[in-house]
Every structure is written in C-alpha cells, then in structure tokens.
Amino acid sequence: xxNEAIRIPWQCIAVLFAVSLPVPQAISHANLPPTTQRVxxxxxxxxxxxxxxxxxxxxxxxPKREEGTVxxxxxxxxxxxxxxxxAADGFSGAVLAAVKGRVVAAIxxxxxxxEEKQQNSPDTLFEIASAxxxxxxxxxxxxxxxxxxxxxxxxxxxxxxxxxDCKEITIEHLLRHTSGIPGANSQxxxxxxxxxLPAFLHGGPTHPPGTHWEYWNQGYAIxxxxxxxxxxxxxxxxxxxxxxxxxxxNVTCFTGDKPPKGMVVAVGRSSSGSPRSALExxxxxxxxxxxxxxxxxxxxxxxxxxxxxxxxxxILDADAKRELFRPGLNNYALGWFVAKNAHxxxxxxxxxxxxxxxxxxxxxxxxxAFLVILCNRDDFRLHALTEAIEAAMFRDVR
Numbered sequence: 001x002x003n004e005a006i007r008i009p010w011q012c013i014a015v016l017f018a019v020s021l022p023v024p025q026a027i028s029h030a031n032l033p034p035t036t037q038r039v040x041x042x043x044x045x046x047x048x049x050x051x052x053x054x055x056x057x058x059x060x061x062x063p064k065r066e067e068g069t070v071x072x073x074x075x076x077x078x079x080x081x082x083x084x085x086x087a088a089d090g091f092s093g094a095v096l097a098a099v100k101g102r103v104v105a106a107i108x109x110x111x112x113x114x115e116e117k118q119q120n121s122p123d124t125l126f127e128i129a130s131a132x133x134x135x136x137x138x139x140x141x142x143x144x145x146x147x148x149x150x151x152x153x154x155x156x157x158x159x160x161x162x163x164x165d166c167k168e169i170t171i172e173h174l175l176r177h178t179s180g181i182p183g184a185n186s187q188x189x190x191x192x193x194x195x196x197l198p199a200f201l202h203g204g205p206t207h208p209p210g211t212h213w214e215y216w217n218q219g220y221a222i223x224x225x226x227x228x229x230x231x232x233x234x235x236x237x238x239x240x241x242x243x244x245x246x247x248x249x250n251v252t253c254f255t256g257d258k259p260p261k262g263m264v265v266a267v268g269r270s271s272s273g274s275p276r277s278a279l280e281x282x283x284x285x286x287x288x289x290x291x292x293x294x295x296x297x298x299x300x301x302x303x304x305x306x307x308x309x310x311x312x313x314x315i316l317d318a319d320a321k322r323e324l325f326r327p328g329l330n331n332y333a334l335g336w337f338v339a340k341n342a343h344x345x346x347x348x349x350x351x352x353x354x355x356x357x358x359x360x361x362x363x364x365x366x367x368x369a370f371l372v373i374l375c376n377r378d379d380f381r382l383h384a385l386t387e388a389i390e391a392a393m394f395r396d397v398r
Contacts, residue, residue, distance in 0.1 A: 067123055067301055070106040078392040079105035086385050092269075093375035094122050096300035097393050098307075101368040104393075106300060112266040112376065114275055122300050125265045126374035127255060127278040128359045129352030132296040135239055136220050137175050137335030138310075139227050141320040142242050148230040151175070151323070158226045160194045165204035171226060173209045174219035175334045180205025183216045189289035193225045196288045213329035217293040224292030235291060247309035252298040255281045255290075265297075268356020271379035275356060278376070282355045294354055300372050307363060307370045325365075343394070353378055360386045369393060 071080050076097075083095045084107070092110025096103060108120035143149050149158065151172040156162035158171075166181075173179040181201060188196035200218045207214075224235040231238040236254050244252050251260040259265050259279060266278050276282060278297045283289045309315050316324065325348055327338040336348045348363040360382045361372045371389060373382055 066103065066304070068106070069108065069122060070103055072102070072104045075099060075393060075396065076104040078395070079389050080107050082385065082388050082392060083107050083109050090377060090380045091375060091385060092120060092377050092380070093126065093266075093373060094120055094124055094300045095373050095389065096122060096304055096371070097389060098304060098370040099367070099393050103304060106304075110376075112264050114267055114269070118264055120266065120376070121264070123251075123264065124374075125251065125253075125259070125263055125278050125297050125299055126359065126376055127268070127282075127295070127297050127354060127357045128303075128361075128374065129294045129354035129357060130217070131350045131352040131359050131361050132294045133220050133292075134335035134350055134361075135243055135296060136223055136227070136292045137324060138243055138315060139231075139235075139239055140171060140175065140223060141316050141324050141334065143227065143230050144323075145317060145320055149226065155222065155226065158229050159197060159222070162197070163201055163204060166201045169205065169209045171223065172334075174216075174223050176328045176332055177213055177215050177219065178210050178329055179216065179219055180207040180209045180212055181214075181216055181219065182206050183214050185216065186218055188218070189283070190285075190287045193222075193288065197222070200288075213332060218288075220293040221288040221291050225288070227292075236286070239296075243315060246314050248305045249298065249302040252296065252302045252306075253279075254286060255279055255295045255297060256286050257297070266357075266374075266376040268376040268378065270356045270377075273355045278357065294352065300374055303361065303372045304370060310363070311365075311368070341390075345394070351382065358382055362386070362390065367394070 071077055079095065079097050083091070083105075087109050094106075094108045096106040098104060106122040108122055108124060110120050112118045112120045112124050140149070140151070144151060149171065151170065153171050154162075154167050155169050155171060155174065156167045162169075169179045169181070181204075185200055185202060188199035190196065200222060206212075227238055228235050231242075233241065240253075243249070251263055253260065255278070257279060267275050268278065269275050281290070282294075286295055310321065324334045325336060325338055327333045331337055331339040333348075336350055338346070338348050341347050345364055346366050348365065349361060351360040352358065356376060356378055358375045358378055358380065359373060363370055371386065371393065373386055373389070375382060
C-alpha cells in the first residue's frame with residue numbers, strides 16, 4: 001500500500017463493515033439521554049447539572065471534568081443526528097467527536113442493558129477489543145523512555161527459551177505485525193508463557209522478519225509478557241500506573257475487573273454467541289489468549305482524555321510519539337494504522353471487534369481532531385457511520 005492519499009485499510013481491523021445510513025432528521029433535545037452537559041446549538045451556551053458540592057471552594061478550584069452529553073453548534077447537531085438515525089439500522093453505543101481541540105458532540109444511543117431500561121451515554125463503559133493494542137504499544141514506548149528495553153531487542157532477550165529460527169524477531173516486529181509468523185498461529189491460552197510460547201511460534205517465520213505484514217494478535221500477547229518482565233509489574237498494573245492514571249483515565253479498566261463505582265457497564269449483544277458484559281472475559285480469562293491484544297474497557301470521554309495525553313507529553317516524549325506513529329508496511333505503525341484519507345488528511349486509526357462489541361477510533365493530528373465510536377452490538381457495521389460522521393466533522397473546512 002502506498003503513502004499516497006488512500007482510505008484506511010479497514011479490512012485489517014475486525015468487524016468494520018459498510019452500512020447505508022438514512023437521511024438525517026431533525027433532532028430534539030427532548031429525545032436526548034440524561035445529560036451532565038448540554039450546549040444550545042444556536043447560542044453555544046453551556047448549562048451544567050451541578051454536583052452536590054458544587055458550591056464548595058475546593059470544587060471551584062479544580063478544573064471541571066468533562067462528562068455527559070454534549071452538542072455544540074451545527075457540527076455537533078449534525079453528528080448527533082447521524083448517530084441517532086443510525087439506531088434505525090441497529091446502532092447502539094456512544095459517539096464522541098472533537099474538532100480543533102474542542103468536543104462538539106458526545107452522545108449515547110440505544111441501551112446498555114438487555115431489558116432496555118438503561119440508556120447508553122458517553123459515560124457508559126464498553127470493551128474496545130483490538131483498539132487496546134495502542135495501549136500495549138504505548139506501554140512499550142514508555143519502557144523505551146525508561147531505558148528498560150529497546151524496540152530492536154530480540155524477543156529472545158526478554159523471554160524464556162525462544163526457538164533458534166525465531167531469534168531474529170524483535171519487539172518492533174511484533175508491534176508492527178511484521179514478525180513473519182502467520183496469523184493462523186493463534187493456539188494457546190492461560191498464564192504460563194513457557195507453555196504458550198512454543199505454540200505461538202510453532203513453525204517459525206514464513207517470511208524473513210521485517211519483510212512481510214500479516215496481522216497477528218498473539219504477537220501482542222507476547223509483548224504483554226515482555227512488558228511484565230521489563231517493568232517488574234503485571235501487564236495490567238503497569239498500564240494502569242504508567243498510562244491510565246497519568247492520562248486521567250479514571251474509569252478505564254480491563255475485563256475481569258470490578259465495575260468502577262457508579263458507572264454503567266454496557267452489555268453487548270452478539271450475533272455469534274450469548275450476550276456479555278463489557279467486563280466479562282470473552283475467552284474465559286485474561287490469559288495469553290487475549291492479554292495485550294484486547295480487553296480494555298473504557299468510555300468515549302476517557303478515550304478523549306487519552307487523545308489529549310498523546311497530544312502533549314503526559315505519557316510519551318516527542319521522540320517516542322514520533323516512533324509510535326511512524327507507519328511501516330501496510331501503513332501500520334505501533335498499534336495504529338497511519339495513512340491519509342480520501343481528502344488528504346492524515347489519520348491515525350484503529351478499530352476492533354469481539355463478542356458483543358465493536359469500535360472505531362480516529363485521530364486527525366493536523367486538525368487537532370478526534371473521533372471515537374463504541375458499540376455494544378457486534379452485528380452493526382461501523383464503517384459507514386464513521387465515514388459519515390467524519391464528513392460532518394470537516395464539512396465546513398473542506
């Protein structure tokens with residue numbers, strides 16, 4: 001795939017398909033879910049539901065935490081219309097869009113529960129499946145900053161005995177899906193790396209490492225163990241301490257964790273299995289069958305905070321971010337696809353799909369813009385909705 005203006009290679013990301021959208025209808029604020037924040041589309045005047053201690057001096061001295069439903073101006077209204085109208089095609093989830101560093105729309109659609117008593121909102125927790133890979137890659141780059149490993153390190157330097165024919169595979173090869181190990185090498189589960197590693201690496205590379213791109217989930221499972229060994233902390237603990245907490249992701253967690261206090265956890269409807277809570281393990285446990293490649297549970301607002309942290313130096317310095325987003329084969333960087341869209345905009349993106357949940361996430365660094373869609377139905381094809389909202393975000397600037 002060339003570096004010319006192209007569409008992001010969505011076929012490489014699980015469960016992103018095309019869907020036709022109805023013509024947007026007028027939206028009424030009366031139909032919106034309960035909000036914490038709402039902005040009049042004409043006057044752009046914010047009204048906020050005060051908290052119980054809103055009058056205290058200590059609360060006034062702290063910056064307000066963004067949350068709840070937001071619709072700002074014509075752009076926000078167009079995005080909200082698209083999201084709500086997509087419900088007729090089966091969309092259920094949450095959307096957040098930001099333009100020029102400002103959130104213009106954050107809205108929930110459909111229901112978080114099977115009984116349809118609890119509405120989705122921008123504060124609902126969803127699982128993000130393969131979009132979790134960006135956090136694994138960021139954790140590696142954080143460890144690079146800390147001089148605890150190097151991208152060019154052979155995996156054999158950090159792992160138990162590695163077969164001779166796999167010793168040329170580096171950490172960077174795993175992150176970029178260029179290890180040469182075929183994607184079909186997916187057998188192996190549990191917490192014992194010495195048992196799963198031979199299955200993951202069975203047969204060795206079918207292409208010289210670094211010469212061929214093939215999406216391989218288990219490479220990220222191997223990386224999660226390298227993170228554990230280099231950091232001295234469990235993979236989940238290191239992500240929380242080194243990434244989530246500094247970025248202000250106060251409710252982001254992993255499958256298997258207890259639900260954060262007061263948070264609504266979405267139940268995902270599946271076309272290929274039974275429904276499941278976002279916090280329920282899709283594969284029995286958070287072993288190497290899923291660790292590092294998926295399993296993060298979060299909200300659209302926390303992902304917006306993550307986008308802001310990636311934009312500044314909260315998590316990574318300039319050199320680390322440059323490497324994180326440097327595209328290689330098939331326009332894949334470290335946990336992100338990076339390419340120009342049909343309008344010539346640079347887009348950093350990743351999606352994901354797992355039983356009950358799909359998602360799509362896009363960053364537009366040159367426009368200081370961001371879009372994330374989280375969905376608690378795995379049979380809804382997100383691609384067309386994402387494209388439509390992207391068009392609405394930039395309609396006035398193209």
